[in-house]
Amino acid sequence: MEISLPTFFDPLLTIAHIGGPVVVILMAVSVLTLAVILYKIWQFTAAGVGRHKALSEAIAAWDAGDRSVARAALDRSTSYLAPVVDMALSGRSAASDRLLSEAELRFGKLERGLRFLDSVAQLAPLLGLFGTVLGMIEAFQSLQDAGAQVDPSILAGGIWVALLTTAVGLVVAMPTALILSWFEGRMETERVFAEKAIQTMLAPTGAAAPADTPQMVATHG
Secondary structure, X not given: OOOOHHHHHHHHHHHHHHHOHHHHHHHHHHXXXXXXXXXXXXXXHHHOOOOOHHHHHHHHHHHHOOHHHHHHHHHHOOOOOHHHXXXXXXXXXXXXXXXXXXXXXXXXXXXXXXXXXXXXXXXXXXXXXXXHHHHHXXXXXXXXXXXXXXXXXXXXXXXXXXXXXXXHHHHHHHHHHHHHHHHHHHHHHHHHHHHHHHHHHHOOOXXXXXXXXXXXXXXXX
């Protein structure tokens, strides 16, 4: 069954017409928010966030002292953290602070846009509440204008229209907050993985660890 675009958008247009400018703003924000979320999902997928199988194999081999296996596994990795691990493996940097800063640079790119999502999650309910206050003011003004001939339906109609903006604000904010929490959880996991990887590369525990590891270079250099 095919649904024409005008039919599909009719309910949204009706809500926008009833809710007024605040609802229109919230709808525009929701479209922009959805675009940011889709972009972040694509970015996380393209960067290989959470997919560090080959990188983990390289780190484990290096920790065990098998440099050739570590290099082969690192060459197979498509993780965005592979260049950081390569710096440690090849001895181009023996300072954990330098490697962590390189990792943070990559984390910063992945976290662009999360502050916008956080702002939407916090401000959308407030914007909806602002629309409700404006709607309640208008409803009571209409009640005052009615004078002695007060019709309860005037007040009831004004109240439900006013509350519509709060509902729209919550509809925008709640999924945004949930998705933001998921993104932040992924980034926290990435930071833990990167820190462990760097410390392992700089201080391998394997008995057969290469004599020219960055840690030993830093010690004897």
